[in-house]
Amino acid sequence: xxxxxxxxxxxxxxxxxxxxxxxxxxxxxxxxxxxxxxxxxxxxxxxxxxxxxxxxxxxxxxxxxxxxxxxxxxxxxxxxxxxxxxxxxxxxxxxxxxxxxxxxxxxxxxxxxxxxxxxxxxxxxxxxxxxxxxxxxxxxxxxxxxxxxxxxxxxxxxxxxxxxxxxxxxxxxxxxxxxxxxxxxxxxxxxxxxxxxxxxxxxxxxxxxxxxxxxxxxxxxxxxxxxxxxxxxxxxxxxxxxxxxxxxxxxxxxxxxxxxxxxxxxxxxxxxxxxxxxxxxxxxxx
Amino acid sequence: xxxxxxxxxxxxxxxxxxxxxxxxxxxxxxxxxxxxxxxxxxxxxxxxxxxxxxxxxxxxxxxxxxxxxxxxxxxxxxxxxxxxxxxxxxxxxxxxxxxxxxxxxxxxxxxxxxxxxxxxxxxxxxxxxxxxxxxxxxxxxxxxxxxxxxxxxxxxxxxxxxxxxxxxxxxxxxxxxxxxxxxxxxxxxxxxxxxxxxxxxxxxxxxxxxxxxxxxxxxxxxxxxxxxxxxxxxxxxxxxxxxxxxxxxxxxxxxxxxxxxxxxxxxxxxxxxxxxxxxxxxxxxxxxxxxxxxxxxxxxxxxxxxxxxxx
Numbered sequence: 001x002x003x004x005x006x007x008x009x010x011x012x013x014x015x016x017x018x019x020x021x022x023x024x025x026x027x028x029x030x031x032x033x034x035x036x037x038x039x040x041x042x043x044x045x046x047x048x049x050x051x052x053x054x055x056x057x058x059x060x061x062x063x064x065x066x067x068x069x070x071x072x073x074x075x076x077x078x079x080x081x082x083x084x085x086x087x088x089x090x091x092x093x094x095x096x097x098x099x100x101x102x103x104x105x106x107x108x109x110x111x112x113x114x115x116x117x118x119x120x121x122x123x124x125x126x127x128x129x130x131x132x133x134x135x136x137x138x139x140x141x142x143x144x145x146x147x148x149x150x151x152x153x154x155x156x157x158x159x160x161x162x163x164x165x166x167x168x169x170x171x172x173x174x175x176x177x178x179x180x181x182x183x184x185x186x187x188x189x190x191x192x193x194x195x196x197x198x199x200x201x202x203x204x205x206x207x208x209x210x211x212x213x214x215x216x217x218x219x220x221x222x223x224x225x226x227x228x229x230x231x232x233x234x235x236x237x238x239x240x241x242x243x244x245x246x247x248x249x250x251x252x253x254x255x256x257x258x259x260x261x262x263x264x265x266x267x268x269x270x271x272x273x274x275x276x277x278x279x280x281x282x283x284x285x286x
Numbered sequence: 287x288x289x290x291x292x293x294x295x296x297x298x299x300x301x302x303x304x305x306x307x308x309x310x311x312x313x314x315x316x317x318x319x320x321x322x323x324x325x326x327x328x329x330x331x332x333x334x335x336x337x338x339x340x341x342x343x344x345x346x347x348x349x350x351x352x353x354x355x356x357x358x359x360x361x362x363x364x365x366x367x368x369x370x371x372x373x374x375x376x377x378x379x380x381x382x383x384x385x386x387x388x389x390x391x392x393x394x395x396x397x398x399x400x401x402x403x404x405x406x407x408x409x410x411x412x413x414x415x416x417x418x419x420x421x422x423x424x425x426x427x428x429x430x431x432x433x434x435x436x437x438x439x440x441x442x443x444x445x446x447x448x449x450x451x452x453x454x455x456x457x458x459x460x461x462x463x464x465x466x467x468x469x470x471x472x473x474x475x476x477x478x479x480x481x482x483x484x485x486x487x488x489x490x491x492x493x494x495x496x497x498x499x500x501x502x503x504x505x506x507x508x509x510x511x512x513x514x515x516x517x518x519x520x521x522x523x524x525x526x527x528x529x530x531x532x533x534x535x536x537x538x539x540x541x542x543x544x545x546x547x548x549x550x551x552x553x554x555x556x557x558x559x560x561x562x563x564x565x566x567x568x569x570x571x572x573x574x575x576x577x578x579x580x581x582x583x584x585x586x587x588x589x590x591x592x593x594x595x596x597x
Contacts (some may be wrong), residue, residue: 001385117597173379174382174384174385176338176384177377178371181370181400182368182370182401195385196386
């Protein structure tokens, strides 16, 4: 009842935020495209057509063809599936890892907290993308390894934020009451603390979807992610690079798609952050 | 039934933990079965810490809390957890005492499930019964804590506690955050519940009026130590310790013709990091003599005990 009302009020606020609505529409369309991908591509995305190589966008090929004569539009459509799917998997991994580590560190404190947070500090000291490069490089280039690499480094900021929230929530009387009641630590952490630290994480995750799509594209561009012939936006950028001057559409379209997806997630994330901010709402937190 | 002896809690502070805040510095008292003891003192005297120590929500520096022949501080964490259902605590802020993401009904069901007190089929009946005991309406079960008032939340807290049939309850300023008329309702419920279930209580408050109504005996605390303990009517009519007298003189009287002699204490409570030598109260006591600065008085007497050299 209250939860539904809360969600309704968030939706209401998002509706008034034009950027967030635009972002949501873009994300939704991308998702529909990704789901329907195999059915709506005009051509087979990996089928070669060596007679029509590097054709400019025309009526047959709306986005032209690449150096092997593959239809760029079909590849973009299938790429949506790869990029969004991977980003979702990474965000899920990152959230689970971040929640587990952050809650453990914040709730138990002491030595455990020290160890986890020092690990976080070390990982934060390097730029994300460089660490991901190293890990993906060691594991070898493949989509799975890129997801592992990103998951392994991206959880740190989540762990930090969650730890902070846990520290404040665990001092609340209801947690002490649960301890006095005889609940076990694990039970308290999961049942009482976790639900109360989730909302900042959801905002962060939405905002991060964009960054992760970008990082996957970047790693793929560098040759560590999706391997040809898998149609992935970053890989397509890389494949189009040698023909930048003669056939710029090979880079423009995947580039535009990446930009569109990242922007859309950022818009929604920003809107969600504003909507969830208790100071923007009345009477939710006493 | 409950015996507290030599209870101490020092919180370490300072860069290397060399300094200690002596929040509780040697407290002894016992509470008989079915009795309710009041613990009064001004803010920061350590009364809340005593409450939390007894439930072992805070680990003590020293001392014993014996409940039914078991020293709580010797138990392992696991054994302690098994004993916890016997004693419960009501906190000052009712709105923060319930998980904001749980419905009132779920909050009350939680201890029932935890201790498997009733079967699943009987769960709803039991919740309704508890809700009725504390004077809430059945419709409140599906509400969230922020949709209820402070008084209603405090009722829900009491219902939740009653769910596991405790024998001992600590009420830590249970009414301080509430309006006066709601305070009265909550106090009534607490009293009814206490009589009905024969509970033993420790009632922590700075509100002497509340203490007067709710308790059989009172312990007065100053700067981490007890200064006086005795029957409630004895303390209120015949206080011995100068600090108790000062506290009592601060109770407002509802009669404009009565001239009150208020004892105004000089200064603030000393820093518990560096408590004064001798009697801790001597820095603010108007009767203070030489011996008070040197020797610490012990809590002596028969029944009505006082820690003062001048008695």
